[in-house]
Amino acid sequence: MSRRKPANDGPCPVARSVDVIGDRWSLLIVRDAFDGTNRFGDFQRSLGVARNILSDRLRQLVEAGVLETRPASDGTAYKEYVLTERGKSLFPVVVALRQWGERHLFAPGERHSRLVDKKTGEPIPFMAPKAGSDDELLPGEAEVRKLT
Template identity: 95%
Template sequence: MSRRKPANDGPCPVARSVDVIGDRWSLLIVRDAFDGTNRFGDFQRNLGVARNILSDRLRQLVEAGILETRPASDGTAYKEYVLTERGESLFPVVVALRQWGERHLFARGERHSRLVDRKTGEPIPFMAPKAGNGDALMPGEAEVRKLT
């Protein structure tokens, strides 16, 4: 499968980010990597994605520096896909998507998985942008300064 042409290689960070990580399978691979999945077969079983698509997305994530391959930690001939520092920095993005989904895509009382602090077992607090003084920053209080 050939890599698609970037939608926008201009000065917009959102467009560049979507070109790298905005694909459904790429985001779900990153999500599963945060959950400890690191082998091709395990990604395929968890996601139910076709082998050729999974292979392509893993390659793209490695090329983008989000994942790296390493020899299997158990000494077998397999390789493992591990989040890089760049990949780990996507954690707030995955958490924000999760929290948005929890708020808007589940009926009241509908059960779903929970993201909790491993040490305390407490749910992760809701993430929201903050102004320099620590107050919540609403969309109307921020602006994108575009290049002229």
């Protein structure tokens, strides 16, 4: 039974996000969901996670409104887990993680999977925050304005 800590209610959106998806499995479940995985057993085989943990994480993600369950689309009596709108809007998070990993976590020449535009087959360009204009915003050029 998933022990939930005193539900992060601070003002920092990063902290709240981390509270929802900031563990090893949740993010990988979401990644797989973007790849089209939606059945319990498929997540389990893909991730190699223990069933009880998977069960717990799926429940948490459903509770958080990231996934929802619906009857299986393939006629069987089982249900499937699909991304909600909220879940789909995690796309930039997963892409950012992917791009960081691609850049920094592979030896030169080491092969890795690639995210491409389905239509054109072209790799997705590097994503970065922009200032109001079109220039890339560097870390030093932004600051967190705490609420007054």
